Amino acid sequence: MSDEVKIGVVSCSGEDCLGGTISRLATRKMLDEIRPDETVTICLPLFLAGGAEERGFAEAYPTLAVDGCDKLCAKRATEKYSGKVSDAFDVSSLIGKEAAESKPLSTRYLTEEHQEMVNKVAKEIRIRFENILSDYYKNAAQRIKESGNASNCGCGCTCGK
Amino acid sequence: MSSMSKKVKVIPCSGMGKVHGLVAREAALKVVSELCPADAETVCLAYIVTGDDEAKEKIEGAPCLTLDGCPKMCAAKNVELAGGIVKKGYRVVDIFKGHRGVKPGNATALTEEGWLLVDELADKVKENVLELGKEG
Numbered sequence: 001m002s003d004e005v006k007i008g009v010v011s012c013s014g015e016d017c018l019g020g021t022i023s024r025l026a027t028r029k030m031l032d033e034i035r036p037d038e039t040v041t042i043c044l045p046l047f048l049a050g051g052a053e054e055r056g057f058a059e060a061y062p063t064l065a066v067d068g069c070d071k072l073c074a075k076r077a078t079e080k081y082s083g084k085v086s087d088a089f090d091v092s093s094l095i096g097k098e099a100a101e102s103k104p105l106s107t108r109y110l111t112e113e114h115q116e117m118v119n120k121v122a123k124e125i126r127i128r129f130e131n132i133l134s135d136y137y138k139n140a141a142q143r144i145k146e147s148g149n150a151s152n153c154g155c156g157c158t159c160g161k
Numbered sequence: 162m163s164s165m166s167k168k169v170k171v172i173p174c175s176g177m178g179k180v181h182g183l184v185a186r187e188a189a190l191k192v193v194s195e196l197c198p199a200d201a202e203t204v205c206l207a208y209i210v211t212g213d214d215e216a217k218e219k220i221e222g223a224p225c226l227t228l229d230g231c232p233k234m235c236a237a238k239n240v241e242l243a244g245g246i247v248k249k250g251y252r253v254v255d256i257f258k259g260h261r262g263v264k265p266g267n268a269t270a271l272t273e274e275g276w277l278l279v280d281e282l283a284d285k286v287k288e289n290v291l292e293l294g295k296e297g
Contacts, residue, residue: 012207013175028269043176045235073207
């Protein structure tokens with residue numbers, strides 16, 4: 001991975017309920033406004049329809065799954081086809097199960113109330129995103145420290161044994 | 162016994178990266194919510210991707226219309242893998258070909274021009290839903 005760490009945010013974008021619309025829009029907000037240079041995403045169905053590169057997504061990037069309902073399709077599909085996610089949550093935990101499972105909504109009819117839901121979910125994504133990033137750097141520092149220790153054979157040389 | 166609805170399944174890719182995915186998603190929502198709610202319904206593509214038995218049961222053997230944003234045809238491929246019968250696979254890129262230079266918006270929000278493309282695609286899908294309904 002390059003020095004510039006990017007975090008994968010994968011939303012379910014579910015078409016069957018409002019939670020899917022909110023998960024999609026909040027993820028787009030990360031990509032467009034909040035962390036555009038550090039966020040990457042992938043179309044979930046590409047895990048099956050795409051190739052090895054797409055299936056390697058969760059190996060290549062620490063990944064946060066954002067699901068619209070408690071079926072947790074984004075998390076489960078990512079882990080089934082690509083790799084373990086670093087974190088995951090279901091938007092119904094923030095906007096309520098009833099709202100999340102209500103009828104799907106076209107972005108043509110978004111109200112201020114829906115926009116507030118998007119902002120709330122985007123805020124949660126940002127918090128979890130920052131935790132993942134922080135963990136990534138801690139782990140990277142630990143690995144460097146360990147590799148430094150491993151190359152110290154005790155005789156004061158730099159032979160790496 | 163299967164409890165599968167007889168409605169035609171209209172399934173978009175909802176691609177995250179480009180405006181094409183949003184056009185597919187919005188057209189599908191318009192068909193199932195406004196143009197033919199009695200004859201068509203959608204199923205979350207993400208649910209189909211999980212491979213859950215319950216998700217497969219929803220589309221196995223059912224007539225499906227898929228709406229894909231790009232030539233990777235994720236919706237069509239995933240629906241077929243789950244046992245759905247893809248009667249027609251629409252590609253948003255083909256709709257765009259008839260509107261060179263159009264500025265439809267992005268993967269987050271559509272412009273007025275983008276909504277016109279949604280309406281055009283939704284009308285085509287609606288015709289197909291009604292035809293499939295006649296076939297029974």
